[in-house]
Amino acid sequence: MxxxxxxxxxxxxxxxxxxxxxxxxxxxxxxxxxxxxxxxxxxxxxxxxxxxxxxxxxxxxxxxxxxxIEVAAPATVPAIADGDAVKSPMVGTVYLQPQPDSPPFFKVGDTVSEGQTLMIIEAMKTMNPIPAPRAGRILEFLVANGQPVEFGEPLAIIG
Incomplete structure (x- = not known):
């Protein structure tokens, strides 16, 4: 049969x-x-x-x-502080420092000027600097060094 x-x-x-x-x-x-x-x-x-x-x-x-399906999901969505979100212009991997052994571009609480590089996104083996869209103070980083990011994903908050 x-x-x-x-x-x-x-x-x-x-x-x-x-x-x-x-x-x-x-x-x-x-x-x-x-x-x-x-x-x-x-x-x-x-x-x-x-x-x-x-x-x-x-x-x-x-x-x-x-x-x-036993998948550990984030317990909460990170709260976005009052301020302007800097969003990812592309899909890639974010780096908060210029070189692996270098200090980060900025830390939470630092003041930035418009156009200063906040971080780098690597996409297709190309390092793309992400500039500050305006002057202000870094209120929060929403990503970690080496984290994959998607287009439009909030990366940092400038207040």
């Missing part, structure tokens, strides 16, 4: 979904999608949802229960 092909929901490997969720955590990405042999798995997170969602397509979509 021939065996019937597995339905897409039965083909989903929970370990693979957990590994993809781990990649999201490790890299700071908001979503990742993998397709192999007609099975597509997309794991995504948003600032308001704590658990990634997996989808198999085509033909059926299956959401994996949040309890099945």
């Amino acid at each position: 021939p065996s019937s092909p597995k339905a897409p929901a039965e083909q989903i490997d929970a370990r693979l979904v957990r590994r993809l969720a781990g990649i999201l955590n490790d890299t700071g990405l908001s979503e990742i999608e993998v397709e192999h042999d007609g099975l597509r798995i997309r794991v995504a997170r948003t600032l308001t949802a704590a658990a990634p969602v997996a989808v198999a397509a085509p033909p059926a979509a299956v959401a994996v229960a949040p309890a099945a």
Whole structure:
């Protein structure tokens, strides 16, 4: 008797979904999608949802229960202090210092002038300086040195 092909929901490997969720955590990405042999798995997170969602397509979509994925999500979204957010103009890796063994460009509380380099974003092996959009005082850094950032992500607050 021939065996019937597995339905897409039965083909989903929970370990693979957990590994993809781990990649999201490790890299700071908001979503990742993998397709192999007609099975597509997309794991995504948003600032308001704590658990990634997996989808198999085509033909059926299956959401994996949040309890099945053990991903450490940020407990809270960082509060943005009163001031102007400096947003990332690109996707890349942020560096708060010019060289690995150098002091940071600025620390919280330092005063900056318009146009001074606040940090660098490396994108495609190119170091891109991120200038201060206006003069003021650094109220908060919202990213860590070496952290991946996305387009439009707030990087720092100038008050």
